[in-house]
Amino acid sequence: MRNYNIAIDGPAGAGKSTIAKSIAKKLEFIYVDTGAMYRAMALFMIKQNIDFDNKDDIENACDSVNVTIEYKSGEQQVILNGENVTNLLRTEEVGKMASNVAKHNTVRSKMVVLQQNLAAKANVIMDGRDIGTVVLPKADLKVYLTASSEERALRRWRELTEKGISCNIKEIEQDIIDRDKQDMNREISPLKQADDAILLDSSNMSIDEVIDKIIELFKQKCNE
Numbered sequence: 001m002r003n004y005n006i007a008i009d010g011p012a013g014a015g016k017s018t019i020a021k022s023i024a025k026k027l028e029f030i031y032v033d034t035g036a037m038y039r040a041m042a043l044f045m046i047k048q049n050i051d052f053d054n055k056d057d058i059e060n061a062c063d064s065v066n067v068t069i070e071y072k073s074g075e076q077q078v079i080l081n082g083e084n085v086t087n088l089l090r091t092e093e094v095g096k097m098a099s100n101v102a103k104h105n106t107v108r109s110k111m112v113v114l115q116q117n118l119a120a121k122a123n124v125i126m127d128g129r130d131i132g133t134v135v136l137p138k139a140d141l142k143v144y145l146t147a148s149s150e151e152r153a154l155r156r157w158r159e160l161t162e163k164g165i166s167c168n169i170k171e172i173e174q175d176i177i178d179r180d181k182q183d184m185n186r187e188i189s190p191l192k193q194a195d196d197a198i199l200l201d202s203s204n205m206s207i208d209e210v211i212d213k214i215i216e217l218f219k220q221k222c223n224e
């Protein structure tokens with residue numbers, strides 16, 4: 001039996017993970033948050049004090065990093081060298097560092113293999129920056145999900161505030177703009193809309209509207 005793949009790409013804070021997680025539950029797919037994998041790599045590099053711009057140091061460090069994914073009650077758990085680091089990954093600092101680490105080919109090749117192996121084993125909805133363009137070029141449905149930077153900053157601010165993390169909305173917006181710029185302009189697998197991806201701007205849509213739209217698009221694609 002063949003597996004179904006849905007690829008969701010887009011800039012930081014567009015709501016990809018919330019939406020993909022909910023769609024995974026509704027369709028009984030596995031949700032793969034690829035950003036969390038890059039964040040785990042970044043956490044390792046931060047802990048080891050590795051210079052993100054030093055290609056050799058990053059390459060050497062990559063040999064000592066083992067990132068794996070497990071599922072506990074349907075929730076993705078990221079295991080970094082045997083330690084469950086899932087709850088340490090969602091800070092702005094780690095997000096920013098992940099974008100620096102993700103520029104390197106050694107890091108990306110390692111992550112892409114892991115992601116493709118997950119997709120080969122199950123029906124997956126995967127979100128990230130290069131899913132439709134590189135990781136799952138033959139995905140059944142590709143969505144490029146975006147929203148204005150103001151709206152994305154507001155959503156990230158709410159997410160962090162709800163977790164009790166104090167933050168400044170203007171700084172968050174600037175970080176988002178800087179991170180998108182770096183992700184869109186890097187040499188290897190930059191963030192861009194795949195030619196066959198459907199563009200969804202969620203600035204004026206509720207989460208439920210986006211979820212329903214993506215499920216509708218998926219059903220349409222499967223009936224084509």
Ligand code: C5P
Nearest residue numbers: 034035036038098099102128129130183
């Ligand atoms: O999606 P999230 O904000 O967790 O991703 C953190 C960073 O990881 C992104 O800014 C991006 O640089 C990198 N990333 C990537 N490719 C992916 C997923 C994330 O380069 N597929």
